Amino acid sequence: MKNYNVTELNKVKRGANRSTYDVDKINDILDAGFIGYVSYVYNNKAITIPMAYGRIGDKIYLHGSRKNRMLLSLLEHKEASITVMHLDGLVLARSGFHHSVNYRSATLFGNLSEVSEPVKKEQVLKCVVDQMIPDRWDSLRPMTEKEFNATLVVEMTIETASAKIRDVGVNDEKSDLPLPIWAGVVPIKQIAESPISDELLSKDVEVPQHVLNYYEQHKQ
Numbered sequence: 471m472k473n474y475n476v477t478e479l480n481k482v483k484r485g486a487n488r489s490t491y492d493v494d495k496i497n498d499i500l501d502a503g504f505i506g507y508v509s510y511v512y513n514n515k516a517i518t519i520p521m522a523y524g525r526i527g528d529k530i531y532l533h534g535s536r537k538n539r540m541l542l543s544l545l546e547h548k549e550a551s552i553t554v555m556h557l558d559g560l561v562l563a564r565s566g567f568h569h570s571v572n573y574r575s576a577t578l579f580g581n582l583s584e585v586s587e588p589v590k591k592e593q594v595l596k597c598v599v600d601q602m603i604p605d606r607w608d609s610l611r612p613m614t615e616k617e618f619n620a621t622l623v624v625e626m627t628i629e630t631a632s633a634k635i636r637d638v639g640v641n642d643e644k645s646d647l648p649l650p651i652w653a654g655v656v657p658i659k660q661i662a663e664s665p666i667s668d669e670l671l672s673k674d675v676e677v678p679q680h681v682l683n684y685y686e687q688h689k690q
Contacts, residue, residue, distance in 0.1 A: 479579055480632040488634045496633045499554055499576040500525050504601045506552040508532065510543045523552070524597035530578065530626040531585070531594045541622050544582050550626055553577045558637065560656040564646040572655065576633040578626070585623040594623050605680035662688035 473491040474480060482489035490496070500506075500523075509518045519540060524531045530552060534541050544550050559572035585591050596607040613621075640653045662685045665677050 474628075474630045474632065476632075477630055480577070480630045482632050482634055485634060485636075488636050490633045490635065491631070492633075493631075495635075496576045496578075496631050497525070499556065499574050499633055500530075500578075501601075502556060502574070503554050506530070506554045508540065508544075509551045509553075510540055511547060512539055512543045522598055522602065523554075524594065524599075524601040526594070526597055528628045530580070530628060531598055532624045532626070533595060533598055533621055536620055536622045538622060541624050544624055544626075545584055548583070549579070549581050551577060551579050552626065556660075557658050559658050561636075561640055562653055562656065563640045564642045564649050564651040564653045568640065568642050570636065570641070572636050572638070572657075574633070574635050574637075576631060578628050578631045580626045580629045582624055582626050585625050588618075591618070591621075591623050594625070595621065603680065603684050605683075609678055609680065660688070661690060664689075 472493045474493060474496070476491055480491070504522055504524075505520050506523045507518050508521045509516065511517070517540070521532050521534075521540075532541065532544075553575060555573060555575040557571060557573055561568075561570040561572060563569050585594050592613075595613070599607045599610070639655055642653060665681050665685055667675075667677065
């Protein structure tokens with residue numbers, strides 16, 4: 471088992487009993503999603519926005535327009551923090567104080583650089599698309615040279631990270647347990663509904679197998 475080193479930067483101080491620095495567990499959280507909340511500084515103002523990402527090993531990849539102010543700011547400062555979070559349940563207690571949620575979250579810290587080598591850049595763009603839905607990239611038309619050159623790809627090397635996981639029930643005060651108030655957990659999960667073909671799609675184009683596979687795996 472490999473762990474990230476615990477530092478003042480990544481150390482979980484509140485709810486430390488729910489923390490983990492295990493690399494595999496953190497990667498599992500990252501691989502279960504494709505949207506991360508990226509924090510950066512622009513004109514001395516802190517900003518956080520959601521971004522699609524891909525992961526290869528200890529690298530996280532982001533992409534966007536070459537005029538994207540977030541990516542340009544990240545490259546200027548050469549460091550970033552990204553958080554990925556999955557909501558797994560609403561924890562409804564007998565008091566407002568003990569209401570909570572079940573979740574899996576990972577926060578990453580690392581340095582950044584631009585990916586400019588063409589072969590690696592294409593591999594990264596494939597990774598980002600396939601992070602959303604596996605095997606999607608190979609079914610698409612190739613990017614044009616204009617599209618490829620207009621796309622900025624940023625690589626973040628994860629230097630350290632931590633995760634917090636809550637997967638338990640209600641934690642009420644013992645004195646509140648006899649109260650006639652319902653308490654429990656409402657499980658939450660993201661599901662896929664049946665694919666809807668584009669209205670302009672040719673009638674002979676069927677939903678591809680990789681899309682059907684994704685739907686079957688995530689429909690319930």
